[in-house]
Amino acid sequence: MLSEHTLDQLRTLRLDGMVHALQDQSHSTAAAELSFDDRLTLLVQREIAWRDDRRVTRLLKAARLKVSAACIEDINWRASRGLDRHLIVALAGSDWLRHARNLLITGATGSGKTWLACALAHQAARNGFSVLYVRAARLFDELQVAHGDGSFARRLVQLARLDLLVIDDFAIAPMGASERNDLLELLDDRTSARSTLITSQLPVKAWHTYLNDPTLADAILDRLVHASHKIELKTTKSLRDAAEGGASGGLAGA
Numbered sequence: 359m360l361s362e363h364t365l366d367q368l369r370t371l372r373l374d375g376m377v378h379a380l381q382d383q384s385h386s387t388a389a390a391e392l393s394f395d396d397r398l399t400l401l402v403q404r405e406i407a408w409r410d411d412r413r414v415t416r417l418l419k420a421a422r423l424k425v426s427a428a429c430i431e432d433i434n435w436r437a438s439r440g441l442d443r444h445l446i447v448a449l450a451g452s453d454w455l456r457h458a459r460n461l462l463i464t465g466a467t468g469s470g471k472t473w474l475a476c477a478l479a480h481q482a483a484r485n486g487f488s489v490l491y492v493r494a495a496r497l498f499d500e501l502q503v504a505h506g507d508g509s510f511a512r513r514l515v516q517l518a519r520l521d522l523l524v525i526d527d528f529a530i531a532p533m534g535a536s537e538r539n540d541l542l543e544l545l546d547d548r549t550s551a552r553s554t555l556i557t558s559q560l561p562v563k564a565w566h567t568y569l570n571d572p573t574l575a576d577a578i579l580d581r582l583v584h585a586s587h588k589i590e591l592k593t594t595k596s597l598r599d600a601a602e603g604g605a606s607g608g609l610a611g612a
Contacts, residue, residue, distance in 0.1 A: 379404035414484055421479055421489040424526065428476040432610045439470060439609060440592040449478055449587065452485040454553060455521055460582060461555040462562055465591030470609035471557040472526055474591070477609075478555065479524050487521035494528045501540045518547035522555060529560040529568050538574045545581040554582065562588060 368377045379401045383389035389397060418426070430450045435443060448454075454461065461478070463471045479489045492500075504510040517523060533541075548554055560568055562583065569575035591609075 373405055375405035375407060375409065376401050413486065417483040417486070417488060418480065421483055421491055423476045423479055423489075423491045423524075424493075425473050425476040426480075428473050428480055428610070430477050430481050433474075433477065434609055439465075440590060441609075442589070445587065445589070446478075450481045452482055452487060454587060455482055455485075455487050458549075458551055458553055460553055460586035461589070462583070462586050463555070463557045463589045463591065464559070464561055466593055467559060469591035469593040471559075471591060473609050474589070475524050475526060475555055475557050479522060482522050488519070489522045489524065490517070490520050491524040491526065493526045495531065497525060498533075498537045498540060501544075502536065505536075514543060514547055517544060518552065520552060522553050523548065524555045524557075526557045528556045528558040529565065530558075533569060535571070538569060538571055538578070542574060542578050542581075545578060549581040556582070561590070 365377050365380070368374075368380070383397060383400070389400075392400075430446065433441070433446065435441065449461065463475055465471050476491065479491060483489050501510065501513065504513045545554065558565075566572075566575045566579060569578060
């Protein structure tokens with residue numbers, strides 16, 4: 359019979375998964391018939407699973423996903439959105455993150471861009487990658503504040519360390535010179551090292567004109583579009599308010 363003192367010592371060592379496994383084993387007649395090596399193996403496996411679960415929970419909390427419940431398993435493949443199933447399955451494996459490739463998702467309002475971005479970001483966190491979701495307008499506001507309080511360089515370092523940065527609703531409003539410069543700085547730190555996912559109502563081919571500065575536009579798009587995956591979601595009308603689609607734009611469901 360395990361003593362509470364032993365369990366407390368394991369908790370002190372932060373072996374919480376092992377504590378739960380030992381408690382389960384102490385109430386299991388089947389476990390009592392196992393060899394010491396087999397029981398120890400089960401304890402170690404339980405501890406590893408516990409730590410993995412805790413890490414994923416932390417990563418998802420830090421990601422701040424707008425649609426926290428979005429996940430790849432809930433994609434409605436019957437929805438007519440122009441999704442390439444093979445590409446989505448490949449993206450779910452997160453090799454694009456391991457190779458620091460970007461992902462650009464475009465489509466009209468209500469087509470499910472944000473939902474799909476969050477589903478892929480959710481999967482990335484489940485695969486052990488650090489993620490942060492932020493709307494483009496808020497990101498640029500935060501960087502502007504960082505310029506003012508002297509924390510801009512530190513904030514860029516923080517953003518550069520993220521395995522995946524999701525920038526939602528890019529090109530919704532006109533972009534000023536300071537925002538263009540900040541975007542270039544941000545992408546320059548991440549290019550070839552980390553992945554960036556951007557969603558936009560504006561087609562990628564229109565981004566150069568939108569940026570309204572040929573020189574900076576060339577530099578930004580070279581870093582962003584080069585070696586990127588692209589998904590263009592299609593819809594004949596906005597489904598944002600449709601009961602069957604909700605925030606998923608009809609992408610989620612059976």
